[in-house]
Amino acid sequence: MPRTVRRASSAAKKKKLAVISTESVPVDSLKPFHKNPRIGDVEKVAESLAENGQFKGIVVNIGTHTGREREILGGNHTWMAAKRLKWDDILVHWVDVTETEANKIVLADNGTSDGSTYDDSILTELLADIKDAGESLIGTTYTDDTLSRLIKDSTKSENSHVDKIEDASSTLEGVADLNDFVHFESELPYDIPPLLPHMIPDNVPGSPLEVWAGHELDLPRQDAEPHRWWMTQWAAGNRGVNWEQSIVYFYTEDFHFERVYEEPALNTKKILKLGIKYAIMPNYSVNPNDPIAKWIWASYRSFFVGRYWQEAGIQVIPDIQYGTADEALDVTLLGIPENAGLVSTQIQNARGDQTRIRTTARLLKEAEDRLGFKNILVYGHTDAERVMERARLEANVIPITNRSARRREYLNSGATVNSQKVSGGKKRRIKK
Numbered sequence: 001m002p003r004t005v006r007r008a009s010s011a012a013k014k015k016k017l018a019v020i021s022t023e024s025v026p027v028d029s030l031k032p033f034h035k036n037p038r039i040g041d042v043e044k045v046a047e048s049l050a051e052n053g054q055f056k057g058i059v060v061n062i063g064t065h066t067g068r069e070r071e072i073l074g075g076n077h078t079w080m081a082a083k084r085l086k087w088d089d090i091l092v093h094w095v096d097v098t099e100t101e102a103n104k105i106v107l108a109d110n111g112t113s114d115g116s117t118y119d120d121s122i123l124t125e126l127l128a129d130i131k132d133a134g135e136s137l138i139g140t141t142y143t144d145d146t147l148s149r150l151i152k153d154s155t156k157s158e159n160s161h162v163d164k165i166e167d168a169s170s171t172l173e174g175v176a177d178l179n180d181f182v183h184f185e186s187e188l189p190y191d192i193p194p195l196l197p198h199m200i201p202d203n204v205p206g207s208p209l210e211v212w213a214g215h216e217l218d219l220p221r222q223d224a225e226p227h228r229w230w231m232t233q234w235a236a237g238n239r240g241v242n243w244e245q246s247i248v249y250f251y252t253e254d255f256h257f258e259r260v261y262e263e264p265a266l267n268t269k270k271i272l273k274l275g276i277k278y279a280i281m282p283n284y285s286v287n288p289n290d291p292i293a294k295w296i297w298a299s300y301r302s303f304f305v306g307r308y309w310q311e312a313g314i315q316v317i318p319d320i321q322y323g324t325a326d327e328a329l330d331v332t333l334l335g336i337p338e339n340a341g342l343v344s345t346q347i348q349n350a351r352g353d354q355t356r357i358r359t360t361a362r363l364l365k366e367a368e369d370r371l372g373f374k375n376i377l378v379y380g381h382t383d384a385e386r387v388m389e390r391a392r393l394e395a396n397v398i399p400i401t402n403r404s405a406r407r408r409e410y411l412n413s414g415a416t417v418n419s420q421k422v423s424g425g426k427k428r429r430i431k432k
Helices: 009-015 042-050 078-083 098-115 120-132 144-154 215-224 258-262 264-273 292-311 326-332 354-371 382-391 403-412
Strands: 019-028 057-061 071-072 090-096 209-211 229-233 247-250 278-281 315-317 342-347 377-380 396-401
Touching: 057 078, 057 098, 071 078, 078 120, 090 326, 120 144, 144 354, 209 396, 215 403, 247 342, 258 264, 258 292, 264 292, 292 315, 292 326, 315 342, 326 354, 342 354, 342 382, 354 382, 377 382, 382 396
Parallel strands: 057 090, 209 229, 229 247, 247 278, 278 315, 342 377, 377 396
Antiparallel strands: 019 090, 057 071
């Protein structure tokens, strides 16, 4: 290593620059500080030196005032690492300070480093850039495990402790209130509020996508697969999910979500508070034996809430309701724009009834012919598979195994819930 010397200028001295000169000196000519309080990771420092070289000098006291010549004040562990690597020379910044000044420099050198904090997002980006360039993290003092942890932490929702959406806070910064009493202008029959086409996603926003079936089942996967997206059921337990990577759905009994329509402002703020950006519009039930007035009331509420969310900035996926009656489609499809990029439907209640399966398949195909949607989420299990086989849709079908089937498979595997083993009956493997 060539020996170079740079003298401090008079201007620099006026600025209280402690460094007198800089040069390369033999490693063995220096001495460690006599009472350094810091215990550093010499192995990591040596790794950095071997990979990156020495990119900053160590600070060494000449010793005129302390009587300890060539004593290292800043960079003791760098010097130890250089010795471990059997270097001949090391770059040094020379100072000549008193005992008190030497102690301050040692403490400041240690303390300013120890007190540092990091912007994890920037740190993650820097480490990821190195990996993306095909390089290892050797020499950075960080490991691949560190990067994996940072990535996982960066995708973890701050509201992951919230179990049910209705448990979330409704306090939004900068939002005094939303209005419950809203009327949306409509040219559709029965004043059904039309959904806004530009607030309907073109396709599934994230992939892979699966239904969240409970923290005991899916939390390990949330930790292992931080980029996975989840469908989160309203009123069901979703503790631990990354809400910001979830799609809210309502494929359950109506009484669980009646208040979504009755108190739209309150419940919309809860969704926004969780950072949820996508929702399937609620599907208030349409039963074939009900009078048309009930079909209209169910459809009006569904489209009202969907439009309300869109106006609040939430992307809404239209829900296909067919009610197993041809006439029902004339009402339930009214607010869905043609050629929507993504729609959704549930197929859960046929219970093996072949007549109902055939009817559902025919009505779903009719809905596709009327609307021309491009992609469809199909929520269900065995019945859904049979319906889709018959429907022969031209749209891209995205099958989603429903929550109850996933829970049933989990329980039948002999898993534990609340520390109690689930037993009783012969274990049966549920076909996916």
